[in-house]
Amino acid sequence: MSADRRWFIGAATARYTEASGLAERPGLVDEVARFAGLFGELGYVTVPGFGHDHTVSGFSMNLRRFLIDPQRTADDVVVLYYTGHALVENGELLLPMADTDGDLSFTSMRAGDLTTRFLAGGVRVRQMLLILDTCHAAIGGASAARGAIDVVNRLNRLDENPSIAVVVAARPAERAVESAFGTAFVAAVHDPASGGVNSDFLPLDGLVDLTNRNTPPWQHARHFLAGDRITPFVPNPRSDPWLRDLDVRTGEGLRQKDARRAERLAHVLPAARGLRPTDDVDAWLFTGREHALRDLVRWLNTGSPATMVVTGDPGSGKSAVLARLFVLADRRLRGQVPQVHRLAADTMPAAGAIREFVHARGKTARGLLAALADACAVERVASPGELLQAIRGREPIVVVVDGVDEAITEAADENAERFTPVDLVLAPLARATHRTPLRLLIGVRRHLVARFEDSGVVDLDREAYADPDAIVKYTRSCLVTLGASSPYRGLDHRRVLRVARAIAAAAGRSFLVALITARSHALRDDIVDPGDETWRRGLPRVASESIDDDLRSRLGDRICAARDLLLPLAYANGPGLPWEDVWARLASALSGRNYSNAQVNWLMNVAGYFVTESTEGNRSLYRLYHQNLADHLRSDRDEASDQAIIVDTLIDGYVERTDHGRWDWARAHPYITTHLAAHAARTDRFDDLVTDPRFLLAADPAVLLNVLPAARSRAARLAADAYRRAESRLRAGDVAQRAACLQLAARCGRAPELAAAVDDAGLAPAWSTPWAVWRLRPPHRAFRGHAGKVWAAAIRRINGQVLVVSGGIDRTVRRWDATTGDAYGPVLTGHEDGVWSVTTGVVDGRVVIVSGSGDGTVRLWDAATGVPIGAPLTGHGRNVWAVAAGDTDAGPMIVSGGDDGTVRRWHAAGGEPAGRPAGAGACRWCELGGDRPGRAPRRDRVRGRGRAGPDLGRRHRRGGRRSPGRAPRHGVGGRDRR
Numbered sequence: 001m002s003a004d005r006r007w008f009i010g011a012a013t014a015r016y017t018e019a020s021g022l023a024e025r026p027g028l029v030d031e032v033a034r035f036a037g038l039f040g041e042l043g044y045v046t047v048p049g050f051g052h053d054h055t056v057s058g059f060s061m062n063l064r065r066f067l068i069d070p071q072r073t074a075d076d077v078v079v080l081y082y083t084g085h086a087l088v089e090n091g092e093l094l095l096p097m098a099d100t101d102g103d104l105s106f107t108s109m110r111a112g113d114l115t116t117r118f119l120a121g122g123v124r125v126r127q128m129l130l131i132l133d134t135c136h137a138a139i140g141g142a143s144a145a146r147g148a149i150d151v152v153n154r155l156n157r158l159d160e161n162p163s164i165a166v167v168v169a170a171r172p173a174e175r176a177v178e179s180a181f182g183t184a185f186v187a188a189v190h191d192p193a194s195g196g197v198n199s200d201f202l203p204l205d206g207l208v209d210l211t212n213r214n215t216p217p218w219q220h221a222r223h224f225l226a227g228d229r230i231t232p233f234v235p236n237p238r239s240d241p242w243l244r245d246l247d248v249r250t251g252e253g254l255r256q257k258d259a260r261r262a263e264r265l266a267h268v269l270p271a272a273r274g275l276r277p278t279d280d281v282d283a284w285l286f287t288g289r290e291h292a293l294r295d296l297v298r299w300l301n302t303g304s305p306a307t308m309v310v311t312g313d314p315g316s317g318k319s320a321v322l323a324r325l326f327v328l329a330d331r332r333l334r335g336q337v338p339q340v341h342r343l344a345a346d347t348m349p350a351a352g353a354i355r356e357f358v359h360a361r362g363k364t365a366r367g368l369l370a371a372l373a374d375a376c377a378v379e380r381v382a383s384p385g386e387l388l389q390a391i392r393g394r395e396p397i398v399v400v401v402d403g404v405d406e407a408i409t410e411a412a413d414e415n416a417e418r419f420t421p422v423d424l425v426l427a428p429l430a431r432a433t434h435r436t437p438l439r440l441l442i443g444v445r446r447h448l449v450a451r452f453e454d455s456g457v458v459d460l461d462r463e464a465y466a467d468p469d470a471i472v473k474y475t476r477s478c479l480v481t482l483g484a485s486s487p488y489r490g491l492d493h494r495r496v497l498r499v500a501r502a503i504a505a506a507a508g509r510s511f512l513v514a515l516i517t518a519r520s521h522a523l524r525d526d527i528v529d530p531g532d533e534t535w536r537r538g539l540p541r542v543a544s545e546s547i548d549d550d551l552r553s554r555l556g557d558r559i560c561a562a563r564d565l566l567l568p569l570a571y572a573n574g575p576g577l578p579w580e581d582v583w584a585r586l587a588s589a590l591s592g593r594n595y596s597n598a599q600v601n602w603l604m605n606v607a608g609y610f611v612t613e614s615t616e617g618n619r620s621l622y623r624l625y626h627q628n629l630a631d632h633l634r635s636d637r638d639e640a641s642d643q644a645i646i647v648d649t650l651i652d653g654y655v656e657r658t659d660h661g662r663w664d665w666a667r668a669h670p671y672i673t674t675h676l677a678a679h680a681a682r683t684d685r686f687d688d689l690v691t692d693p694r695f696l697l698a699a700d701p702a703v704l705l706n707v708l709p710a711a712r713s714r715a716a717r718l719a720a721d722a723y724r725r726a727e728s729r730l731r732a733g734d735v736a737q738r739a740a741c742l743q744l745a746a747r748c749g750r751a752p753e754l755a756a757a758v759d760d761a762g763l764a765p766a767w768s769t770p771w772a773v774w775r776l777r778p779p780h781r782a783f784r785g786h787a788g789k790v791w792a793a794a795i796r797r798i799n800g801q802v803l804v805v806s807g808g809i810d811r812t813v814r815r816w817d818a819t820t821g822d823a824y825g826p827v828l829t830g831h832e833d834g835v836w837s838v839t840t841g842v843v844d845g846r847v848v849i850v851s852g853s854g855d856g857t858v859r860l861w862d863a864a865t866g867v868p869i870g871a872p873l874t875g876h877g878r879n880v881w882a883v884a885a886g887d888t889d890a891g892p893m894i895v896s897g898g899d900d901g902t903v904r905r906w907h908a909a910g911g912e913p914a915g916r917p918a919g920a921g922a923c924r925w926c927e928l929g930g931d932r933p934g935r936a937p938r939r940d941r942v943r944g945r946g947r948a949g950p951d952l953g954r955r956h957r958r959g960g961r962r963s964p965g966r967a968p969r970h971g972v973g974g975r976d977r978r
Helices: 028-041 056-067 111-115 137-157 180-190 204-212 254-273 290-302 318-329 365-375 384-390 421-435 446-451 468-481 493-507 511-522 533-537 543-570 582-591 597-610 627-634 639-654 670-680 686-690 693-698 701-710 714-729 735-748 752-760
Strands: 006-012 077-083 087-089 092-095 127-133 163-168 222-226 307-311 356-359 397-402 438-443 456-459 611-616 619-624 790-798 801-808 813-817 835-843 846-853 858-862 880-888 891-898 903-907 923-928 942-946
Touching: 006 028, 006 056, 028 077, 028 180, 092 111, 111 127, 163 204, 180 204, 204 222, 254 318, 254 356, 290 307, 290 318, 290 456, 307 318, 307 446, 318 356, 318 397, 318 438, 356 365, 365 384, 365 397, 365 421, 384 421, 421 438, 421 446, 421 858, 468 493, 468 511, 493 511, 493 533, 511 543, 543 582, 543 597, 543 619, 543 627, 582 597, 582 639, 597 611, 619 627, 639 670, 670 686, 670 701, 686 693, 686 701, 686 714, 693 735, 693 752, 701 714, 714 735, 714 752, 735 752, 790 846, 801 835, 801 846, 813 846, 835 891, 846 880, 846 891, 858 891
Parallel strands: 006 077, 077 127, 127 163, 307 438, 307 456, 356 397, 397 438, 790 835, 835 880, 880 923
Antiparallel strands: 087 092, 163 222, 611 619, 790 801, 801 813, 835 846, 846 858, 880 891, 891 903, 923 942
16 A cells, blocks of 8 residues: 555544633644654654644644545545543543633543544545544444444445444543653554564554553543454554565465465575574575485476475475475576576476465364365365365375374364364375366375375485485585674584584484574684584584573573473463563463563564564464474473463453453454463363353354363363353354354253353343253254255265265255355265165275266266266166265275166276176165174175165165155165155
8 A cells, every 4th residue: 555545534632622621732733743653653644734733623624524435445544643631421531622611521622533423425535544632532432433333334334344443541440641652552562562564553452551551540542443353553664575476476365475474484485594583694505405306397397296295394495495495486486596507407407387385384174174265266165175176176285294294183073083184184185186177296294104095205305305415505604604703604514524424424414404504503603613522522413402402501500491481482372472561471371480571582683583473363473483492391391281271361461351340352452352262171170261251152163063072060061061052143143143153052961050150241132042942962063955855874984974865856866064054065966866865985095985876877886076977887777876985895986776677786997787686576675794893804795775676685675665756765875765
């Protein structure tokens, strides 16, 4: 946005009429200048004609004239700052001005008009921040916020994207001290705790929290926000635009585009350079790995196998290799690589060979799927199969997925095992990639490699890929380059090489250990003697040793402070922990020692290379750059006790109470509403949260659903069950409607404590459910989508996810997520008549769906992706009422029975008939027998029963009858039920 679209309006009333009885405040003129200077630095243009000592009518006319000016557009961002005396009358804030006389209520301006009367009519401005620096300002802020909500609702109906915010200097009963708010607010904007270098804008709630740390104890700022858009009011003065243009792409969705950009800045480019994200060094230290790069380039050129996995021990350089390959394949980034023309041709991928790079760290399965969809330029998809269906027929799409082992694990339900995004997303995609345009290049630790069957593997720890010379060269570069005053700069290169060889020998194949140790030496003042055997024996050999050695050698007695300040990041959930004033307070609570933002600033200066910054919703978040560091810091801690401390600190320090003494979760810090449940799940505080309806309505459902199995008490388990039942209705609507739905679910689910708590929480539900007589059933989902009757259904766990498969008279086969009730992937079409039977089986290690239709055919589909397998199996002349699948001595087999009086067998792998058809009457049930767990082996056999034909096995099950012209009623697996 250009500067002429950002406008600052500053006004103060410093002098009053004698009749008003109000004291003059000449110092407020300087406050307007203070804010004008701040927002001028941030790219705002000060609107002339305001300043100080306006009359009510003069100020009103100037403001209205500016807002309705034909040059105003929906892209304009307006910040209005006002300071002066304020009075409270009948619950409304009055702003006396230069012409206000003794009749204060009649001749003052009403603060609420600033977001109601002035924004009515033909105003085009859609983004406005009102800052009220007055006594009792929160009263005006509340009325202004109510007016802002009305304006936002009106603009939303016009398909606008409005955002109106109000920041007030004092709460209702508080008096504002002159200059206290302004000084603290300006300091908060310039405080690195409010945002790092990656975020474009500073979040208002974070600014207000920091402001309150520097205002008098009796004065507290607050903020109000109306609208759904990210607040673009306070540009981040520390934002570094140097690499922004490199990351512009045309992917679907602003959020995913921003995520990819942040991943490039925070992960890809630093890794490709052989640096940490916080290394402030203009250098490219990556070296070697030519054998690995050569094999990966060969894979890119041939496309076989469809999926390639890069693995190795922690610190082996997986991310560096993948990032290097991506940068070299990017047309705009490869030009930044020094001496790129000297690289071996067979280690250089073709320009554009890789579509996108996705960093999986901190992502759930759904988040990872959304990122992959964005990388493939596909709109939102609900399953891996739907993604593959959307890209069918395209040119090959290569996507790098790194940090897979650091993605977030999910739980299907309270009795289920936990499943990783590998199980739910990547493994199904990898199994299907040989039939689709998608090509995956995956970076993962060794214990997950087995999940990717039939994939190529580049194990960086194998002797074939070992590159000891590269580690030596890399170590030497770190010694010389890292640290502006490194004592190894200018030193005889032979001595530097001897030091590098010693460090590299101790590090073995770990580039991470070499980096930490070499940087530590580069930051010291002394030069070691490479021939000193004591020094050589003491060199770190694993990451934890190198971290401790670095901190101890450089910080001495302050190593404890550094570890204390790093510890909160070791427990951070999601993308990371906000700095603001959260980081220092958690460090104090966990360590028992007092820390402030000044100490966090110190840490970032002396050990900031252990920390990486990311952004989420324009909020800067911080985490440790490597999982090894987090594991090391937590290794000697009581994690349950630490989590309890974190929960108590977050609640007591950052969640206010309502006027009735209840926790006001709706106004809590976003990190709390998103991640507190995950922290609390490991403590005895979790049950209290689950039984608090205010928390249930404010928490992020995606995280909360994942940890509900942690509920322990009976009341908490019942509340968790009620939340699951109501969850789909709690994602939309106002608080009153959602509270009513939660109470209804609690009554129906026999959770009386939660139902009563809804009434007691002051939520004013839209309707009340004082009691309910309800047949208690397990939580269930209705799957809707078929056009007409559903004749068959089957259920199967696939890659850790329970799917329901159904077939109907509308000629389609459909898949559903049994947990959420959402459609799983696209509708499976191809049958030319109703689908009378479905079942599932395993063929060549993958789960398949088998369907039989009134068109006389049997079809096979990949259950995970929905892709058809082979041609339809033909032979039945009429309706196929029954299908079965199973393993036999001859391999996977499909069995079908139909109206033509035959039971047919097919080899599932190729679709060829297996022997001659059998039977002499309509068959409406069949089963393929075989060995079962816990039973003695027996011969494979086909069993079936028809209305008029003979049984085909030793055991018989009576088939159902049907009236002429009517299809049978099928149960699970396509069997007749009566």
